[in-house]
Amino acid sequence: MTETTVGREPIQIVEIRQPLCSRVYGTAPCTASGPDAGKCYKTRSTCQDTDNFLAGTPLSLFFSSGKVAEQTVSGAPYIIPSLVSVSTSPTKINLAGSNPDAEGLGNRALCSLVFQDHTHTDRRVDPYVAGRGFDGLTRGTFWTKWIARNRYRQNIEFVLYEGYAGQALSAMSQKLYFFDNIQGPNDGGRITVQGKDVLARLEERKAQAPKASPGVLYANITAVATSFEVTRALVADYPASGTVRIDSEIMTYAAVATSTNGIEFTGVVRGTDGSIAATHNFDATVQECLRIDNMRVDDALELLQETYGGITAARLDLAGWTSEVDTYLSFWRLTDLITVPTAVTELVSDIQIQALVNCWWHEKLGKVQLKAVRGVDEEPPLLTAESHIISGSFALTEKTQERLSQVWVYYNRRDKVSSKTDAANYSSAFVLANPVEEELYDEPSIRKIYANFLTSEALAGTVASKLLIRYVHTPSQVQFKLDAKDRSIWVGDTVKISHPNDVDEFGARRIRQWSIISAEEVEHGETVEYIAEDTTLYGKIYYIMVSGSADYPGADLASFKSGYIGDSAGLLSDGANAARIS
Amino acid sequence: MTVIFQASYVLPGPDMPLTHARIGHSLNWRAGGTAVASTTAMDYYADAPLNTLTYEKWKPTTTAGSWEYNHGSAVSCDYCCIAAHTLGTSVTSIKVQYHNGSTWVDLCATTAIPDNSPIMAIFAPVTATRWRVNLISGTAAPELGVVKFGLALQMERPLFGGHTPMVLARNTVMKMNESESGEYLGRSKWRTYLETQFEWKNLSDTWIRTNWPNFQRAVETEPFFIAWRPITYSEVAFGRAMGSANPGNSGTRNLMDVTLEMRGLSHD
Numbered sequence: 001m002t003e004t005t006v007g008r009e010p011i012q013i014v015e016i017r018q019p020l021c022s023r024v025y026g027t028a029p030c031t032a033s034g035p036d037a038g039k040c041y042k043t044r045s046t047c048q049d050t051d052n053f054l055a056g057t058p059l060s061l062f063f064s065s066g067k068v069a070e071q072t073v074s075g076a077p078y079i080i081p082s083l084v085s086v087s088t089s090p091t092k093i094n095l096a097g098s099n100p101d102a103e104g105l106g107n108r109a110l111c112s113l114v115f116q117d118h119t120h121t122d123r124r125v126d127p128y129v130a131g132r133g134f135d136g137l138t139r140g141t142f143w144t145k146w147i148a149r150n151r152y153r154q155n156i157e158f159v160l161y162e163g164y165a166g167q168a169l170s171a172m173s174q175k176l177y178f179f180d181n182i183q184g185p186n187d188g189g190r191i192t193v194q195g196k197d198v199l200a201r202l203e204e205r206k207a208q209a210p211k212a213s214p215g216v217l218y219a220n221i222t223a224v225a226t227s228f229e230v231t232r233a234l235v236a237d238y239p240a241s242g243t244v245r246i247d248s249e250i251m252t253y254a255a256v257a258t259s260t261n262g263i264e265f266t267g268v269v270r271g272t273d274g275s276i277a278a279t280h281n282f283d284a285t286v287q288e289c290l291r292i293d294n295m296r297v298d299d300a301l302e303l304l305q306e307t308y309g310g311i312t313a314a315r316l317d318l319a320g321w322t323s324e325v326d327t328y329l330s331f332w333r334l335t336d337l338i339t340v341p342t343a344v345t346e347l348v349s350d351i352q353i354q355a356l357v358n359c360w361w362h363e364k365l366g367k368v369q370l371k372a373v374r375g376v377d378e379e380p381p382l383l384t385a386e387s388h389i390i391s392g393s394f395a396l397t398e399k400t401q402e403r404l405s406q407v408w409v410y411y412n413r414r415d416k417v418s419s420k421t422d423a424a425n426y427s428s429a430f431v432l433a434n435p436v437e438e439e440l441y442d443e444p445s446i447r448k449i450y451a452n453f454l455t456s457e458a459l460a461g462t463v464a465s466k467l468l469i470r471y472v473h474t475p476s477q478v479q480f481k482l483d484a485k486d487r488s489i490w491v492g493d494t495v496k497i498s499h500p501n502d503v504d505e506f507g508a509r510r511i512r513q514w515s516i517i518s519a520e521e522v523e524h525g526e527t528v529e530y531i532a533e534d535t536t537l538y539g540k541i542y543y544i545m546v547s548g549s550a551d552y553p554g555a556d557l558a559s560f561k562s563g564y565i566g567d568s569a570g571l572l573s574d575g576a577n578a579a580r581i582s
Numbered sequence: 583m584t585v586i587f588q589a590s591y592v593l594p595g596p597d598m599p600l601t602h603a604r605i606g607h608s609l610n611w612r613a614g615g616t617a618v619a620s621t622t623a624m625d626y627y628a629d630a631p632l633n634t635l636t637y638e639k640w641k642p643t644t645t646a647g648s649w650e651y652n653h654g655s656a657v658s659c660d661y662c663c664i665a666a667h668t669l670g671t672s673v674t675s676i677k678v679q680y681h682n683g684s685t686w687v688d689l690c691a692t693t694a695i696p697d698n699s700p701i702m703a704i705f706a707p708v709t710a711t712r713w714r715v716n717l718i719s720g721t722a723a724p725e726l727g728v729v730k731f732g733l734a735l736q737m738e739r740p741l742f743g744g745h746t747p748m749v750l751a752r753n754t755v756m757k758m759n760e761s762e763s764g765e766y767l768g769r770s771k772w773r774t775y776l777e778t779q780f781e782w783k784n785l786s787d788t789w790i791r792t793n794w795p796n797f798q799r800a801v802e803t804e805p806f807f808i809a810w811r812p813i814t815y816s817e818v819a820f821g822r823a824m825g826s827a828n829p830g831n832s833g834t835r836n837l838m839d840v841t842l843e844m845r846g847l848s849h850d
Contacts, residue, residue: 008768008769008770008771009772010772067775072668072671078638080637121633121635123627124625385761385762385763386761386763387761387765387767388761389762390767391762500762523757526757526768
């Protein structure tokens with residue numbers, strides 16, 4: 001866990017990966033022509049033959065402070081020393097959607113870069129600089145020119161490297177963000193670039209599932225018609241077969257094809273999914289529906305984030321998702337019909353809560369991670385007040401609002417058109433309560449979950465049970481700082497903490513298990529600030545051992561994952577808790 | 583920080599003693615010519631040393647090579663300054679040369695460069711069109727960011743007491759982390775740069791009015807080189823003036839005093 005940082009001199013480098021055309025101006029297939037001075041800059045907005053624009057390897061532009069720029073950093077051949085400051089705001093996971101004041105997906109990671117604008121030779125950014133016939137230093141400034149040449153800069157990737165003098169770029173810590181906006185230059189010649197994590201693509205204004213359908217009925221239809229024509233739409237606007245909604249009726253169709261008055265849906269089955277067949281008037285919207293049918297959790301999240309959110313597969317840790325779901329959620333299935341365009345972020349949040357998983361952007365890995373709400377199956381690192389936690393940084397907080405004494409899970413959604421947050425719209429409810437603790441705390445604390453994706457009592461019961469176990473006592477949150485030597489600990493990790501401010505009733509330190517929900521290098525290369533939630537009650541996951549395994553050898557020698565059988569009191573020979581099958 | 587003298591250098595008659603500072607600035611170094619490099623590595627530029635951007639550099643593809651400045655017409659020079667280089671890291675030996683019309687002539691003997699700090703080669707004035715830095719040998723291909731040839735400004739007086747030599751004028755912010763129990767967790771070094779002040783007293787009004795205005799204007803836009811006492815200390819600085827260097831009457835006869843604040847990058 002410990003990183004060697006003795007004699008360290010922290011440095012930050014920003015790499016902007018500017019999209020660049022792989023063609024050569026005026027060389028087939030590029031048909032652009034003109035004098036050398038008027039050639040493009042190989043960017044989409046300066047392209048003179050847009051039909052043949054082909055994005056190739058992005059142009060890496062490196063920026064840092066002056067001190068760094070003069071050093072030779074392996075992997076960063078041309079560093080412009082215009083970076084003034086970097087500020088970041090970290091991803092924050094909303095564990096199991098427990099924080100009612102936060103979105104299910106938690107907080108987005110943000111990064112704000114401030115640059116000092118300056119004149120520039122146009123070297124590196126202008127592929128045809130030699131033929132321009134003018135000195136770049138005498139025309140405009142670096143950023144004013146860059147902005148003009150890169151109009152389509154939304155979602156351009158940029159990487160923040162944080163390392164130490166003498167390190168190669170590849171050895172530095174990396175955090176990936178995506179261009180959101182750029183401001184400036186201001187009166188002082190400062191430019192501010194703001195970036196977000198990739199999950200910002202799921203926001204309501206950017207991603208909806210299903211997509212809004214443009215088609216409307218060409219003519220009135222009866223309650224029994226099995227085909228109908230739709231105008232204002234193309235065949236490509238709808239799946240080849242699927243489900244649509246007209247007014248409050250849901251219907252499936254077998255095929256869609258071009259017709260005299262637009263397109264025609266055939267093989268229509270009326271009044272499906274609990275709806276009632278009815279007549280509909282011309283001009284009624286024919287809305288495509290998204291059917292999630294007995295789908296694995298990872299598959300549903302991939303569908304939403306990749307197909308509807310536009311996040312490339314390279315930015316989703318799909319292999320990790322599959323492994324996590326195979327191991328801990330293989331039995332979990334999701335079913336629902338989304339009949340109106342809904343924000344993808346809302347759907348992903350719903351799945352997180354109903355499947356008890358967390359999705360978050362891991363800036364360092366550059367991928368969206370997925371982890372089930374579960375115990376640990378590897379020994380978490382122990383952080384102590386003596387060797388890790390920075391003086392004066394440890395603070396405990398109680399999350400009173402997150403305590404639960406009852407969990408009500410509504411499932412088996414009946415009407416797919418009406419509100420999913422209406423309890424009357426569900427056939428079943430699983431109510432789990434802990435009246436003893438409720439009485440001791442002297443007031444109930446109820447959480448309702450509208451599980452539109454769940455159709456089984458077993459899953460609804462598991463959700464209720466896991467939440468109630470975890471939150472039956474007022475949960476704790478801790479904030480602390482570590483030196484950068486320990487910065488490999490990051491969001492999603494689990495740690496144990498030993499600190500004199502966290503003790504049991506006898507005054508002895510209690511070693512609790514904490515899940516990191518937020519991490520930020522508040523002083524890059526030097527100090528990292530963490531927020532963690534107490535997840536001790538998630539416990540530890542044991543694996544059943546092979547037949548013939550040796551007896552329990554004691555805590556020091558026993559494998560962390562091995563599930564040794566205890567005595568009648570559930571204890572091992574040294575008094576430790578034995579594994580329990582639940 | 584390296585001062586290189588021409589072999590058997592003899593101070594030209596009218597020159598100021600070598601206990602006085604030598605300054606290279608944008609209005610006394612030669613500009614407007616072209617660059618010719620033996621080879622140029624990818625992501626580097628042959629003409630990068632022509633400007634004073636320390637992040638645009640030339641680098642050959644081999645450990646040996648040369649970088650030439652061709653002014654296009656004959657000019658006189660008595661110094662060559664180099665900054666933003668890695669000649670120390672690459673353990674490179676160099677020679678500064680000029681072309682006499684038929685061959686390259688050494689302006690200084692082969693010199694091993696000890697570190698990456700700025701260099702000033704001082705030689706008797708020579709008139710030529712082509713000038714070059716010849717890389718003789720090294721363990722790796724070096725980078726050169728700024729190379730200038732020109733006629734140095736020679737200060738009329740040496741520096742008086744109180745000057746902190748640039749090599750010793752470090753400005754470093756250091757931070758340390760301690761654990762709850764006081765254990766040492768880590769220490770960081772931030773923002774090292776060099777900053778010092780030059781103070782000249784009793785400069786004649788004639789000398790000031792002849793030499794100083796050009797320097798004042800030059801440092802408003804470009805960095806400059808200074809070897810503050812070249813005969814005694816092999817210390818050269820490259821950096822920016824932190825404000826206008828305006829002389830004032832000292833009150834004694836027609837003499838004037840001037841103070842210059844300078845900031846430069848450290849090189850370690």
